[in-house]
Each structure stands twice: as structure tokens, then as C-alpha cells.
Amino acid sequence: MTATGARRRGRPGYDVDSLLAVAVAVFNERGYDGTSMEDLSQRLGIAKSAIYHHVAGKEELLRLSLDRALDGLFGVADRVRATDAPAVDRLELLVRGSVEVLQRELPHVTLLLRVRGNTEVERAALERRRSFDRFVAGLVRQAERDGDISPALSPTVTAHLLFGLVNSLVEWYRPGSRTTGASLADAVAALAFDGLRARGEPPARR
Amino acid sequence: MTATGARRRGRPGYDVDSLLAVAVAVFNERGYDGTSMEDLSQRLGIAKSAIYHHVAGKEELLRLSLDRALDGLFGVADRVRATDAPAVDRLELLVRGSVEVLQRELPHVTLLLRVRGNTEVERAALERRRSFDRFVAGLVRQAERDGDISPALSPTVTAHLLFGLVNSLVEWYRPGSRTTGASLADAVAALAFDGLRARGEPPARR
Incomplete structure (x- = not known):
């Protein structure tokens, strides 16, 4: 469903659901406090601005x-x-x-x-x-x-x-x-x- | 028993047991990886050299x-x-x-x-x-x-x-x-x- 959700937007990349799945995995590995937007950006392979397109920041995730x-x-x-x-x-x-x-x-x-x-x-x-x-x-x-x-x-x-x-x-x-x-x-x-x-x-x- | 152990050395300060009790509390609060010898030194209120008098380092603790x-x-x-x-x-x-x-x-x-x-x-x-x-x-x-x-x-x-x-x-x-x-x-x-x-x-x- 996550993959389908991502495709639904008609372009490669993430929707909120698939972005959330990756972010939560990183939070669980590194701890929420130990995770920066930069860490998320690197793991997702997209720019921070692309993350902000979906959510206000890591606290919203x-x-x-x-x-x-x-x-x-x-x-x-x-x-x-x-x-x-x-x-x-x-x-x-x-x-x-x-x-x-x-x-x-x-x-x-x-x-x-x-x-x-x-x-x-x-x-x-x-x-x-x-x-x-x-x-x-x-x-x-x-x-x-x-x-x-x-x-x-x-x-x-x-x-x-x-x-x-x-x-x-x-x-x-x-x-x-x-x-x-x-x-x-x-x-x-x-x-x-x-x-x-x-x-x-x-x-x-x- | 910890306090008695500390007094047994006949000088103010810590023995291994009382030092360990404080160190473990800090490890549990901040995570072991997130704790430096400097953090331990500050919490214990003694110099790092005084810690090294008792143990080889944080890994020994x-x-x-x-x-x-x-x-x-x-x-x-x-x-x-x-x-x-x-x-x-x-x-x-x-x-x-x-x-x-x-x-x-x-x-x-x-x-x-x-x-x-x-x-x-x-x-x-x-x-x-x-x-x-x-x-x-x-x-x-x-x-x-x-x-x-x-x-x-x-x-x-x-x-x-x-x-x-x-x-x-x-x-x-x-x-x-x-x-x-x-x-x-x-x-x-x-x-x-x-x-x-x-x-x-x-x-x-x-």
C-alpha cells in the first residue's frame, strides 16, 4: 500500500505514508532526539525541502x-x-x-x-x-x-x-x-x- | 553499603562500587554511546584522572x-x-x-x-x-x-x-x-x- 501510495502521485518519490515509514525506522534506530532532518534527508535520498513539501518537520513525523x-x-x-x-x-x-x-x-x-x-x-x-x-x-x-x-x-x-x-x-x-x-x-x-x-x-x- | 564503601578508603571520594552506581545512572539516562568520560566526570564532581584511578575507562564501567x-x-x-x-x-x-x-x-x-x-x-x-x-x-x-x-x-x-x-x-x-x-x-x-x-x-x- 505504501508503494501504491507513492505511485499514486504520478512521480517518483514519497507520499506522507512512505516518508513516515522510513522516518520511524530511523527514529527507532538512532532515537528521536538523535535524528536530524539532515539524517532523514540522507536516508530518504531526497532534499530537506522535499521533506518539508510533505510535513512541517520532524516533530510532525x-x-x-x-x-x-x-x-x-x-x-x-x-x-x-x-x-x-x-x-x-x-x-x-x-x-x-x-x-x-x-x-x-x-x-x-x-x-x-x-x-x-x-x-x-x-x-x-x-x-x-x-x-x-x-x-x-x-x-x-x-x-x-x-x-x-x-x-x-x-x-x-x-x-x-x-x-x-x-x-x-x-x-x-x-x-x-x-x-x-x-x-x-x-x-x-x-x-x-x-x-x-x-x-x-x-x-x-x- | 555504597557510602560505607566510600568511607572505607579513609578519604572523601568514590570507590569502584559508588562510582559504578553513578556511572550506570548516567548510562541509563543518556545511553552508553551518548555518555563521555567528561559527562561522568561532571556528574561525579571529580576529575577524569580520578576516575582513571579506579577503572580503565567507561567500557570497564x-x-x-x-x-x-x-x-x-x-x-x-x-x-x-x-x-x-x-x-x-x-x-x-x-x-x-x-x-x-x-x-x-x-x-x-x-x-x-x-x-x-x-x-x-x-x-x-x-x-x-x-x-x-x-x-x-x-x-x-x-x-x-x-x-x-x-x-x-x-x-x-x-x-x-x-x-x-x-x-x-x-x-x-x-x-x-x-x-x-x-x-x-x-x-x-x-x-x-x-x-x-x-x-x-x-x-x-x-
């Missing part, structure tokens, strides 16, 4: 990228909010949906998770992340009240662990990684909600 | 830090290897012990998890990490063969998820963080091995 990640996550949260199911099931939907967003928007989610709040755009993204985290903690709290998850931990710690697990995927997941059968969303949900330890009948001896 | 993290993790692995228990229980011991190392050596483990392999010292650390990961995957494989954990996923993916969960603690755990009762090691083990979802009797209505 950062904003577009962080919004891709956050809009994906909030899209899942909105679907979950509209669901009429016990909180524990909504929490599982949220986890599964977040894994899918992470797979689909991997470079953007990776960048989001590295944001430290040095610019206005980053601080706005962190505020949206905190709002998402509060939504998660609220579902955990409700699921504990329902007696559907163990109340041994504070909802905040449980929420941290759950999304720590989800977010850790950016460290090793690469498109095409084999997960042997089950989807990655299934794998994460199975670990988080049912645990690794097999239950029930003792296994047949092999 | 990096090595000392990464070894603190890795020696801790391999200490746990050695204890687990010496344990005569089913693989699933050894895996749980390894997870619990790793959480404790992470809590005890938080800045060093944080640095370890950010290493990308730009120097000889970093490549050696990455090789030790890979060896640790193989040990984890081996335990998972054995536990699957024993029928004690679900074989739905490849052992490598399960190992990634399990230690992704453990390692994600560096993103939010701070000494003194409240986990309401259960230790952090209990919390991680409960999530990973038993899952969040309550089992057995339906909850009493409230």
Missing part, C-alpha cells in the same frame, strides 16, 4: 507515528467499551486487540514505548498512554470485584504486568516470527489469563 | 555493570540447575529468582536490556544473554514434554513471553513500589503459571 500507535490502541478500547460482557472478558479482548495493533503497527508502537516526554508531542502521547493505562486498571478493578480475577495484587500492578507482557513483544516479535499454530494474540491471552501450568488430567506418558 | 546483572541471573540459573524438581517447577524458580535479581540490581539489569552490541563488551554480554535464553527455552521444552505446560506454542515463543514479562518490570518497577501484600516474584509467578482468571467456585455475589 513523530506526531503522525505516535498517533498511528495510539489511535490503534484507542480504537480497540472503544470497541471494548461498546461490548456488553464481564470485565474479565473485556480485559481479554483489550489484550488481544492490543497485540494485534502491536503486530500491525510495530514500528509506531515501538517508538511510542520509547517516548520519554522531551517535547510537547511526546508529552501529549504520554498523557494518552496514561489514559489508556487507567482504562486497563479500571477493567482489572472491576474484574476483581466480580471475583473473576484474583484480588491478591493491586489493580495497578496487575495492569502493569499485563501490558508489560503485551509491550514486551516489541523486543522480539518480527513480522513472520513463527508462533507454531496459535496466533500471537492467542498465545499472550493464554499465558495471561490461564497461565502456563497445565491443569486437570495428568498427561499420558510418552 | 559498562563491563562491571553488565556483569553485575548477568552474574546475578547466572547465579539463579546455577541454583536451578542444582535443583531436583520437575522442569516446570525449576522454570518457576528461575522466574522468581530473576525477578529478585531485577529488583536487587535494577539499574544494571535495565542497562543490560538496552545493550545493542556496538562494542566488544556489549557483544560478550549479548552472548551471555543468549545462553541464558537457551537455558530458559530448554526448561520450557522439558516441561512441555512432561505434560506440565501447554505445548500449543513453540518453546522459544513461550520463553520469550515469560521473560518478556519479567523484563518488562524495568519499565515501571521502582524500589518501594507497592504490590499490596504479595511480593513481586509471587505476582509474576502467579500471572505466568496460574493466569489471572480465577478458577473453581463461582464467586459469592456482593
Whole structure:
């Protein structure tokens, strides 16, 4: 779709989408603070003026990228909010949906998770992340009240662990990684909600 | 202990331990590559020559830090290897012990998890990490063969998820963080091995 988008303009070069894809890769390699417009210009193989044709500067590229990640996550949260199911099931939907967003928007989610709040755009993204985290903690709290998850931990710690697990995927997941059968969303949900330890009948001896 | 160590030399200033603590904090803030001996000298408030009195340079500080993290993790692995228990229980011991190392050596483990392999010292650390990961995957494989954990996923993916969960603690755990009762090691083990979802009797209505 990126290549098609580039061609749609009827001339060689980039559109915002394909430009963003390259910029985010450079941000993830060098860090956003460590990337200059000159670096982007070199990697893209076009003049800085050609970049400014599409965006106001590197902070706009950062904003577009962080919004891709956050809009994906909030899209899942909105679907979950509209669901009429016990909180524990909504929490599982949220986890599964977040894994899918992470797979689909991997470079953007990776960048989001590295944001430290040095610019206005980053601080706005962190505020949206905190709002998402509060939504998660609220579902955990409700699921504990329902007696559907163990109340041994504070909802905040449980929420941290759950999304720590989800977010850790950016460290090793690469498109095409084999997960042997089950989807990655299934794998994460199975670990988080049912645990690794097999239950029930003792296994047949092999 | 750091302050005592510093006093033990009978003069104001640093010993290797207290110098390392400051250096690692700076590495974690600015990145190892982005930290110069000049930066360390300024933060420590001592001349570069005074740093060289203790260590050969910043790469030695990096090595000392990464070894603190890795020696801790391999200490746990050695204890687990010496344990005569089913693989699933050894895996749980390894997870619990790793959480404790992470809590005890938080800045060093944080640095370890950010290493990308730009120097000889970093490549050696990455090789030790890979060896640790193989040990984890081996335990998972054995536990699957024993029928004690679900074989739905490849052992490598399960190992990634399990230690992704453990390692994600560096993103939010701070000494003194409240986990309401259960230790952090209990919390991680409960999530990973038993899952969040309550089992057995339906909850009493409230």
C-alpha cells in the first residue's frame, strides 16, 4: 500500500505514508532526539525541502507515528467499551486487540514505548498512554470485584504486568516470527489469563 | 553499603562500587554511546584522572555493570540447575529468582536490556544473554514434554513471553513500589503459571 501510495502521485518519490515509514525506522534506530532532518534527508535520498513539501518537520513525523500507535490502541478500547460482557472478558479482548495493533503497527508502537516526554508531542502521547493505562486498571478493578480475577495484587500492578507482557513483544516479535499454530494474540491471552501450568488430567506418558 | 564503601578508603571520594552506581545512572539516562568520560566526570564532581584511578575507562564501567546483572541471573540459573524438581517447577524458580535479581540490581539489569552490541563488551554480554535464553527455552521444552505446560506454542515463543514479562518490570518497577501484600516474584509467578482468571467456585455475589 505504501508503494501504491507513492505511485499514486504520478512521480517518483514519497507520499506522507512512505516518508513516515522510513522516518520511524530511523527514529527507532538512532532515537528521536538523535535524528536530524539532515539524517532523514540522507536516508530518504531526497532534499530537506522535499521533506518539508510533505510535513512541517520532524516533530510532525513523530506526531503522525505516535498517533498511528495510539489511535490503534484507542480504537480497540472503544470497541471494548461498546461490548456488553464481564470485565474479565473485556480485559481479554483489550489484550488481544492490543497485540494485534502491536503486530500491525510495530514500528509506531515501538517508538511510542520509547517516548520519554522531551517535547510537547511526546508529552501529549504520554498523557494518552496514561489514559489508556487507567482504562486497563479500571477493567482489572472491576474484574476483581466480580471475583473473576484474583484480588491478591493491586489493580495497578496487575495492569502493569499485563501490558508489560503485551509491550514486551516489541523486543522480539518480527513480522513472520513463527508462533507454531496459535496466533500471537492467542498465545499472550493464554499465558495471561490461564497461565502456563497445565491443569486437570495428568498427561499420558510418552 | 555504597557510602560505607566510600568511607572505607579513609578519604572523601568514590570507590569502584559508588562510582559504578553513578556511572550506570548516567548510562541509563543518556545511553552508553551518548555518555563521555567528561559527562561522568561532571556528574561525579571529580576529575577524569580520578576516575582513571579506579577503572580503565567507561567500557570497564559498562563491563562491571553488565556483569553485575548477568552474574546475578547466572547465579539463579546455577541454583536451578542444582535443583531436583520437575522442569516446570525449576522454570518457576528461575522466574522468581530473576525477578529478585531485577529488583536487587535494577539499574544494571535495565542497562543490560538496552545493550545493542556496538562494542566488544556489549557483544560478550549479548552472548551471555543468549545462553541464558537457551537455558530458559530448554526448561520450557522439558516441561512441555512432561505434560506440565501447554505445548500449543513453540518453546522459544513461550520463553520469550515469560521473560518478556519479567523484563518488562524495568519499565515501571521502582524500589518501594507497592504490590499490596504479595511480593513481586509471587505476582509474576502467579500471572505466568496460574493466569489471572480465577478458577473453581463461582464467586459469592456482593
